[in-house]
Amino acid sequence: MKWSIPERIVERGRDYMKEGRVLSIVQDAERKVWHAEVLGKELYRVQLDGTPKENDICECPYWMDHGFCKHTVAVELSLRQKGTSRIIKEDAPIIFEKRSLSVSEMFTKGFSKLNHLEKKDKLTPLTVEYVVDVIETNNYYPELAVLGVSLRLGYQGVKPKTYIIKNIGEFFQTFQKEGTFLVNKQHYFDLIKENFTIETQELLEQLMAIYQTSQILGVSGVQVKGKIDKRYLVLPIDQGQQLLEKMSKTLHFQLNDEGKKYRHLKFIKGSMPIIFDFSKQIDGSYKLVINDQITTFLSHYQWGFSQDQVFIFTQEQEAIYTTLLQLLKRIEQPEIIYEKHELSDLFGSVIPLLKKIGVVNVSEEVESEIIYRPLEPIFIFRKIKGMIKLRIDFTYGDVVFSTDKKYTIESGADQEVVRDGKKEQEILDQLAKFGYKQEVSGFEKSLPAGERLYYFFKAEIPTFRRLGDVRMGKKLRELFLDAQHHQPLIEVSDSDSWLDVRFDITGIAEQEIDAVLASLLRKDQFYTLESGEVLSLDSEEFQQTSEVLTMLRKNMKNVQGTIKVPRNQGLMIENMLEHNSRAHFSDSFKKMVTNLTHPEKFEASVPKTIQATLRSYQIEGYKWLKMLSYYQFGGILADEMGLGKTLQTITYLLSEKEEGQQKGCALIVAPASLIYNWAAEIKKFAPDLQAEVVAGNKAEREQLASQQGLDVLITSYASLRQDIEMYQALNIGYLILDEAQMVKNSGTKTAQALKSLTIPQRFALSGTPIENNLDELWSIFQMILPGLFPTRTLFRAMKPEEVAKIIQPFILRRDKKTVLKDLPEKIESNLYSVLTEEQKTVYLAYLKQMQENVSQMDQDSFKKNRLSILAGLTRLRQICCDPSLFIDDYTGGSGKLEQVKDLLVAAKENNRRVLLFSQFTSMLSIIEEELHALGVTTFYLRGSTKPKERMEMAEAFNAGEKDVFLISLKAGGTGLNLTGADTVILYDLWWNPAVEEQAAGRAHRIGQKNVVEVWRMIAEGTVEEKMNSLQQEKRELFQKVIQGNEEQLAKMTEEDIRTILSIGE
Structure with a gap:
């Protein structure tokens, strides 16, 4: 026991010993320590040093601070009491019996161990x-x-x-x-x-x-x-x-x-501790000595150990070194003897590899006997008796190693040329891939034909050219006709209603031209002539020809290299071939292209008897119609509403009559609400045109249409479908489809009826030729310019940019901002209303029900229930307007209705005149009743309003009569001129923003003198907000295809509907 331990600690240790708190002592003879357990406040483990050093350890806090404690003293005193010294000698281990514990001691000891765990780290690092x-x-x-x-x-x-x-x-x-x-x-x-x-x-x-x-x-x-x-x-x-x-x-x-x-250990990348010494021996032989200082090589790890250094091998180095080890196992000493004739292969193939894993020392004497020259292989191909023969000359400067020995040129006797074994092997491997077999003087294989012959010239020969110099015998060379020397020539000329596209190919017989064109249509890369020669078709010029043929495939008629195609394909042909130096165009074709691209320059005079002064853009529109008519093309006049599409069309029809160019009577087909408007406009602007509205019962319509001397017949789409046989019998030279989006579905009976008419000249008028998708544009052009587009399936695969390029000459679109600089501004605003409490309760109940139903639908069930989902959305929109539209006993009011009443009363007080549109006619009736009670006078245009009455109301309103014009969105969204209004209110939103634009266009058009304000009413926090956002997001397709900044699609996709229903409370 150390003398430095205080007496008080020794006494406490003695007390512990007497009280029996030393529970166990175990001797560890090997480590020369005693392990003991002492029960104090906790159970402590003690390690008593069994050497004279007495470096004892205890896990109690006191020992941690002082290096001694009563617990170590108690253990030593216990040993003394048993007559044992703490110094352990080389005897067998002595294990003292553990004292039995009382129940209370066992309980305490058990839990003491848990506390003891926290201190173990301080005891036994x-x-x-x-x-x-x-x-x-x-x-x-x-x-x-x-x-x-x-x-x-x-x-x-x-x-x-x-x-x-x-x-x-x-x-x-x-x-x-x-x-x-x-x-x-x-x-x-x-x-x-x-x-x-x-x-x-x-x-x-x-x-x-x-x-x-x-x-x-x-x-x-x-x-x-x-x-x-x-x-x-x-x-x-x-x-x-x-x-x-x-x-x-x-x-x-x-x-x-x-x-x-x-x-x-030290890891090293780079040169390995391997030395290769190569020198010449006295007897004239050569010795390679390998001094490998790597003691252990582990290929899995790609490591080599040399004492405390670890060399890291690359994958290539590992492969080389593994091969070296395997070769060294076969020889007793790491020395290899070479003869002089082996030097070329050694230095060409082996030495370059050895340099990658170590240091190669070559004596000066050996270096003087080695010649280094780059390999320049020469491939000589010849056609002999149905075979391709190939000789290869492996050329190193003046030295040649040929596969035909008689062409080999040896080096001097005292020097050896180092051959590039790697590249030579690469060439031999390539020959095997191409199916060549070795023979006495080189290599050979059967002369291929057709596709394999093309592959020989286009794949094999270029591969060998990348490897070296290729030379070819005349007979073999003549089998391949390179496109560079046999280029296609294209001549395009205008011939009546067709274009003649003539193809010729330099050096190819005329009778084979059609077969070559057929190959191009199939996208073949070559054509095999009757003589067996192969004509390559993969040049840029041939590829352009292939594209032209593909584009014209549907309508072309092919006769010995000349293809007849409709004129309407002319601009596309010119666009495709404008940079082709081998394409030639006739003067008449060039003139047609100029007119199509610059219709404003077409020579056409405005009729003298037209009773209107046309604006400059209207004259351009008239010239565009005349130009298309001259070339017998149809087109769509797609000006924004209010720019005078009707006047431009009337001017065109009048000029045809004045110039004696009339091809027959003109048939104007329009919505029923507009037929009398057309008659009035013709009477006003072109009284010399004899026009008749074909209306009434069937007998009356037949009588009206059969009158002699008529220039223009005007009918509705509904009447046309019923009278199609009558019109088929008449001499009709012009077909004008007003509001042509009415026949956007090519599968309807009306569209089918129009297609059955054989009318030489056709035009469509529509401010929105695309409302939902590009199929609508395809349908309209099927009626006015058949053949312009491919089949519907192929059309759907076209990009909007491609469609825009095709229709560019055949559609004319101008907007008010561009052409009417003097037109007053149109200001659009969104007015938000708040649902009343009861209105909100009804709305949220319907919304929750719809959300639950739709969220459980997969894509298929969504499609099956699409109509019911749209009906549900309509209910939500009606609630936003006024729940009483479909809930009979509803009395909770409408936030939007109260807002519009305030707006209209204020509008009257400020002398503003208002057009109010709604999709729901019953809503217009409610508004009318409320306004009358407030002293606000109204006109009301319903779908049932007769055409003549429509015109009378419009004229009266423009003359200043009444305060508000209530209009059903579907009934009055088109064809009305209501410039007497300076304010437009859209009471409820429509899916299609184009429809709303048309409604606003009733007031914002030629003749308007005042700034027009358009107020779009939106119920806050409802589907209407989402609908408005959706309209803003979907304005791209119209812009890409038609013009640039106008109305867009509105067809509701599944994603759109799910987005709209995601509105929370």
């Missing part, structure tokens, strides 16, 4: 040694060895004694649980993580992760000499370098290699 061994898995191939990591465990100290961990898996399982690990029968360690340094913890956790991965893969331990050794964990290839570097930086690392131990 541990150290780990990492031992890495090279473990051979194959005796004959030592390079296939792996690295096995094993661990040794012990307490920290100056020279800690460590113990081998015999089962590394059990160690990691205990480490993970922070349990007690027995290294042998007498020694155990508490693997609490805090007992290890942070660096050791990180390394152990990384190794543990590797062990756990190996367990998942079913790998346990390492097989050593036929037995599984569970000490080891195989070092994984992907983490090998990182782990070795980490372990070697610790003070407890050891690599065992070739009987030597290394404590630190």
Whole structure:
């Protein structure tokens, strides 16, 4: 016992000894320590040093601060009481019996252990040694060895004694649980993580992760000499370098290699410690001496060990070095003797590889005997008796190694040319791929025909050209007709109502031109002539020709190289061939293209008898109609509403009559609401045109249409469908489809009826030729210019930009901003209203029900229930207007209705005149009743309003009569001129913004003198808000195809509907 321990501590220790608080003492003879347990306030473990040094340890707090305590004293005194010295001699271990504990002591001791766990790290700091061994898995191939990591465990100290961990898996399982690990029968360690340094913890956790991965893969331990050794964990290839570097930086690392131990490792990239010495011997032979300083090579890891250095091999270096090792196994000494004739192959193929793994020293004497020249192979192809013969001259400067020996030119006797073995082998491998077989003077294969002959010239020959110089015999060369010397010539001319497109090919017989064109249509890359020669069709010029043929395929008639196509394809042909130097156009064709691209320059005079002064843009529109008519083309006049499409059309029809160009009577088909408007406009602007509205019962319509001397017949779409046989019998030379979007569906009976009419000249008028999708544009052009577009299926595959390019000459679109600089401004505003409380309750109930129904639908069920979903959306929109539209006993009011009443009263007080549109006629009736009660006078245009009455109301309103014009959106969205209004109110939103634009266009058009305000009424926090956002997001297709900044699609997609219903409360 140390003399420095205070007496009071010794006395307390004696008391503990007397009270029997030393519960057990166990001798560890190997470590020369005593392990004891002492019961104080807690159960403490004591380690008593069994040497004269007396370096005792206790886990109590007092010992931590002072290095001694009453517990260590009590253990030593207990030993003395039993007649035993603390100094352990080389005797067998003595184990003292444990004293039996009372129930209370057992209870206290059991819980004391839990408190004791928190202090273990302060008691037994541990150290780990990492031992890495090279473990051979194959005796004959030592390079296939792996690295096995094993661990040794012990307490920290100056020279800690460590113990081998015999089962590394059990160690990691205990480490993970922070349990007690027995290294042998007498020694155990508490693997609490805090007992290890942070660096050791990180390394152990990384190794543990590797062990756990190996367990998942079913790998346990390492097989050593036929037995599984569970000490080891195989070092994984992907983490090998990182782990070795980490372990070697610790003070407890050891690599065992070739009987030597290394404590630190250094990884190196670059040149290996391998030296190759090549010199000439006295007897005239040559010796290669290999000095390999790599003691261990691990091919799996691509590492070579040389003492404490680890050389990192690349994949190529690993392959070279592995081959070297296998070759060295076959010889006793690392020396190889060469003869002079072997030098060329050695320096050409082997030495370059050896330089990649080490240092090659070549003596000056040997260097003087070696010639280095670049390889320049020459390939000579010839056609002989149905075969392709190939001779290869491997040329190195003046020296030639030919596959035909008689063409070989040797080097001088005292020098050897170094051959490029790698490139020569590459050439031989390529020959094998192409099916060549070796023969006496070179290589050969059967002369291919057709596609294989084309492949020979287009794939094989270019491959050999990349490898060297290609020379070809005349007979073989003449089998291939290169497009560069046999280019297509295209001549385009205008012939009546057709275009003649004539094709010719330099050097190709005229009777074979059609067959070549057929090959181009099939997208063939070549054509085999009757003579067996192959014509290449892959040049840019032939590809352009192929594109033209593909485009014209549907309507073309082909006769010996000349194709007849409709005139309407002319501009597309010109666009495709404008940069083709081999394309020629006739003067008449050039003039047609100029007129199509610059219709304003077409020579046409405005009729003298027209009773109107046309604006400049209207004259251009008139000229455009005349130009298309001259070339027998149809078109769509797509000016924005209010720009005078009617006047431009009337001017065109009048000029045809004045110039004596009339092809027959003109038939104008319009919505029923507009037929009398057309008659009035014709009477006003062109009284010389004899026009008749074909209306009434069937007998009356037949009588009206059969009158002699009529220039224009005006009928509705509905009447036309019923009278189609009558119109088929009449001599009609012009067809004008007003508001042509009415026949946007080609499958309707009206559209089918129009297609059945054989009328030479056709035009469509529509401010919105596209409302929902591009199919509508296809349908309209099918009626006015058949053949312009391909089939519907092919059309749907076209991009909007492609469609725009095709229709560019045949559609004319201007907007008010561009052409009417003097037109007053149109100001658009959104006015938001708030639902009343009862209105909101009704709305949320309907919305929740719809959301629940739609959320449960997949795509198929959504399609099946589409109509009911749209009906539900209509209900939500009606609630936004006024729930009483469909709820009979509803009395909760409408926020929007109250807002519009205030607006209209204020409008009257400020002398503003208003057009109010709604989709729901019953809503207009409610508004009318409310306004009358407020003293606001109204006109009301319903769908049932007769055409004549419509015109009378419009004229009266424009003359200043009444305050508000209530209009059904569908009934009055088109064809009305209501410039007497300066305010437009859209009471409820429509899916299609184009319809709303048309409604606003009733007031904002030619003749308007005042600024027009458009108020769009939106119920806040409802589907109307989402509808408004949707309209803003979908304004691209019209812009891409028709013009640039106008109305857009409105067809509701499933995504649109789901988005609209996502509105929360």
